[in-house]
Amino acid sequence: MLKNGFYEISMLEIETKIPERSEAITMPDANTLGIENEIEEVTMGHVQELLERAYPNGLTLDVIADVLRCQNDDEIENFLIELENMGTIKKCGEEWIRLEAISIQPRQGSVELRPTIAIITCLFVEKLAVDAIIEDARTVHKYKSGGDSNIYTIGMS
Numbered sequence: 001m002l003k004n005g006f007y008e009i010s011m012l013e014i015e016t017k018i019p020e021r022s023e024a025i026t027m028p029d030a031n032t033l034g035i036e037n038e039i040e041e042v043t044m045g046h047v048q049e050l051l052e053r054a055y056p057n058g059l060t061l062d063v064i065a066d067v068l069r070c071q072n073d074d075e076i077e078n079f080l081i082e083l084e085n086m087g088t089i090k091k092c093g094e095e096w097i098r099l100e101a102i103s104i105q106p107r108q109g110s111v112e113l114r115p116t117i118a119i120i121t122c123l124f125v126e127k128l129a130v131d132a133i134i135e136d137a138r139t140v141h142k143y144k145s146g147g148d149s150n151i152y153t154i155g156m157s
Contacts, residue, residue, distance in 0.1 A: 003132050042070045044079040051089055051098040052124040056141060056149040058095025093145055098124060100131075100139065133157055 046068055051059060059067075065076050080096055083089045089096050121127045130153075131137060137155035 003128070042068050042072075042075065042079075044082060047076060047079045048083055048088060048098075051083075051096060055098040055124040055127075056143070056151040058092055058097040058143070058145070058149070060094050061096070064096070092143055095145060097143065097149075100128070127151065127153075 047064060050064060050067060061073060061077060061080065064080075065071075065073050068076070070076055080089065080091075084091060084096075088099060090099050119130050121130055131139075134153055134155035134157055137153050139151065139153045142150045142152070
């Protein structure tokens with residue numbers, strides 16, 4: 001929210017709790033889901049969310065179609081091209097990866113930054129939240145086809 005100009009927010013307090021057994025919801029086993037639980041209509045949002053979950057790794061068209069249980073590869077490919085035109089994703093070889101909308105400022109009088117702490121995140125949205133508090137950020141994407149890609153953001157807090 002800070003990146004989008006909501007500067008009047010100075011603190012966000014979040015309370016979490018572990019649910020009681022009576023409140024717990026049992027998640028169905030994916031192998032037992034029937035045809036009635038299939039995604040009826042794949043949207044561009046589904047494709048973008050899938051790429052954000054894979055971030056910083058890329059996914060091929062076949063993998064995206066398989067995960068979304070979509071028989072129409074052309075439909076998925078159209079969504080991918082539209083997301084690429086919007087600057088949200090990029091094609092690297094046969095894989096598609098999620099991009100960040102960041103502006104990297106050139107460093108003036110650069111002194112090599114040596115990190116003193118590391119914050120490791122799993123999800124794309126978590127990384128964006130951490131990046132929002134980093135000043136003078138430099139982001140490096142070490143892309144590796146087939147997985148094990150890494151993103152590093154170095155800066156001041």
